[in-house]
Amino acid sequence: MVLPYQTLMVQGTTSDAGKSTVVAALCRLLKREGVLVAPFKPQNMALNSAVTADGGEIGRAQALQAIAAGVAPSTDMNPVLLKPSSDTGAQVIIHGKVRTDMNARDYHQYKPIAMQAVLESHTRLCAQYECIVVEGAGSPAEINLRERDIANMGFAEAVDCPVVLVADIDRGGVFAHIVGTLACLSESERARTIGFVINRFRGDITLLEPGLDWLEAQTGKPVLAVLPYLHGLFLDAEDAVQAVQATQGAFRVIVPCLPRMSNHTDFDALRAHPDIDLRFVREGEAIPDADLIILPGSKHTRADLAWLRAQGWPERIARHLRYGGKVIGICGGFQMLGTSVIDPLGVEGSAGASHALGLLDMVTDMGTEKYLKLVHGHCAFDASEAPVSAYEIHMGTSRGAAFALPAFTIEGRAEGARSADGQILGTYLHGLFDTPAACDALLRWAGLNSTASVDSGALREASIDRIADAAQPLLHALRALGASNESLSHTGVMHRNDRVPSNDECDS
Incomplete structure (x- = not known):
């Protein structure tokens, strides 16, 4: 009826x-x-x-x-x-x-x-x-x-x-x-x-x-x-980052809670993983030690870069890398890993250029066209070539020598970049961790030895059924x-x- x-x-x-x-x-x-x-x-x-x-x-x-x-x-x-x-x-x-x-x-x-x-x-x-x-x-x-x-x-x-x-x-x-x-x-x-x-x-x-x-x-x-x-x-949050931190596991993943962070739903699968302690680090909080640092997407990359500097993240990331830690940058976070972000038209705010973190040899140019696409491919950093289904939402394009070592192969094209020492990975792909095989491969790359796996789709369906029953x-x-x-x-x-x-x- x-x-x-x-x-x-x-x-x-x-x-x-x-x-x-x-x-x-x-x-x-x-x-x-x-x-x-x-x-x-x-x-x-x-x-x-x-x-x-x-x-x-x-x-x-x-x-x-x-x-x-x-x-x-x-x-x-x-x-x-x-x-x-x-x-x-x-x-x-x-x-x-x-x-x-x-x-x-x-x-x-x-x-x-x-x-x-x-x-x-x-x-x-x-x-x-x-x-x-x-x-x-x-x-x-x-x-x-x-x-x-x-x-x-x-x-x-x-x-x-x-x-x-x-x-x-x-x-x-x-x-x-x-x-x-x-x-x-x-x-x-x-x-x-x-x-x-x-x-x-x-x-x-x-x-x-x-x-x-x-x-x-x-x-x-x-x-x-x-x-x-x-x-x-x-369930996918509409906007606000959930206040509750997931602390069930021993493998610590930290994410800076950028003022203009976008698509933090990228991390929902990590929040649900039994072996991961996922923490969003907010303004003014001490930056804890971690196994993996992930720089998230941003609606205003240059402004959020300035915020990272004010909070002391560049120094903490450098120390993290010296001790063998891994870093992933997603979308705006990927752009931050390069040498500079140039916005001549003021697409995301005032026109200008900003020095980025200098961890990957690439430059990002902001443009007026937004790139939107559902994509499928496989991981290029893992011998298993694990499949991945994801989506792209970004302004700007990136270029440079870093792309000689891609992170993924998407529909026949190289996507993302990796550092030569294998410690840094950057990509424009959102939803990376929602494909169980890709999530497992990324966590193996980051150093997590685990037999556990998270199926985001199954968890989401079960939660929808629960709220419907109620x-x-x-x-x-x-x-x-x-x-x-x-x-x-x-x-x-x-x-x-x-x-x-x-x-x-x-x-x-």
């Missing part, structure tokens, strides 16, 4: 309330029933992105949701992507392609044009799919952003779709978040809000019930579901609400008959 509405929107009272996972869960539940469903996010601001088969770029969360729905990711699923390059400016990507760079004020004026792209994509998806599950961005209660809004209620009003509001109880203040958000909405926006989801609950549901009664009495709207806090999920009561409630065409009580199909897992179950 399809939902009673072709388009349903999931909004949150705050960022990271759980919108992405709720959308992914609904997509998986509908897919299980044979419903042709697609995710959609009108506007996304994130530095974690994915490449579609047609060479476009979308937010990482929408690619994950497409996997949950069992469909190929497309640029229509995230027609507007903003990739911040500073605190006040961002690269504007429309339908998967870079349109321009804008500061926040100019983009606010540009929103009516962006909205046309959003509505075009939504129309195309409606013609292809039975159901569209939409993710909002941030919160609809951001008063300063309500004018010309395309990400939350502005979109919902434009296409006349119902809205479910998600709030994170683990943060505290969940009832104030919901009531306060409704108070900030217009009358028509409140009317299209059909109910609430309380997310990340742990504890005794009976202790929560008085609050649910109060909330429904105050708002006249139902609590559609209370979803449990699920530990140990392996969200089954929400799907039941949505259908009951649509069938009755009136506000639901939180009895019957609601959470009180759909038992919330205990903390022990959530920890599994």
Whole structure:
């Protein structure tokens, strides 16, 4: 049975309330029933992105949701992507392609044009799919952003779709978040809000019930579901680096937490590896000793190079290499390994050139064209020639003698570079560690002797199934609400008959 509405929107009272996972869960539940469903996010601001088969770029969360729905990711699923390059400016990507760079004020004026792209994509998806599950961005209660809004209620009003509001109880203040958000909405926006989801609950549901009664009495709207806090999920983060560090293994891998780090999802497989202690080193923190240092991708390579210097990383990397450690540079981190990064047009900020770390004999020239591609090949640094599937997202090209010793062979061409002493490897490929054979080969190269292996795809699928199983009561409630065409009580199909897992179950 399809939902009673072709388009349903999931909004949150705050960022990271759980919108992405709720959308992914609904997509998986509908897919299980044979419903042709697609995710959609009108506007996304994130530095974690994915490449579609047609060479476009979308937010990482929408690619994950497409996997949950069992469909190929497309640029229509995230027609507007903003990739911040500073605190006040961002690269504007429309339908998967870079349109321009804008500061926040100019983009606010540009929103009516962006909205046309959003509505075009939504129309195309409606013609292809039975159901569209939409993710909002941030919160609809951001008063300063309500004018010309395309990400939350502005979109919902434009296409006349119902809205479910998600709030994170683990943060505290969940009832104030919901009531306060409704108070900030217009009358028509409140009317299209059909109910609430309380997310990340742990504890005794009976202790929560008085609050649910109060909330429904105050708002006249139902609590559609209370979803449990699920530990140990392996899901692509939309943007922020997870605060929890993985410390289960003895082989230490450290990554500088660059101010403009992009696609830190590259390291998810390492986080899950039982023999690896993965740590992101933030500003001001002491740089620990490590077996492997990885320089991650960057949306602003020259600025992040300056940050590395200010934090003392060049000296620590030099010491690390003297003691036989290994270094990998990915995308922007690869560019940093060279002798210089030249940006004559100011593609990533002010025009100019920066001395790089000088660890590989190569120069990077920034250009206006972004290279986007899904790629397949094999490792050139390992005798097993392990296969690799990855993707490229980068501005600029690199050249120099370092490329005489490539890191990979991709579709018949040499890719990346290695140092002659075998201690340094650089590549433009993202997602290196997601292919188990390539991950194992890279870790062997870095010095890890292990029989363990991590299958990112299998872990991701299992996590999607877990969040879908937990969200089954929400799907039941949505259908009951649509069938009755009136506000639901939180009895019957609601959470009180759909038992919330205990903390022990959530920890599994």
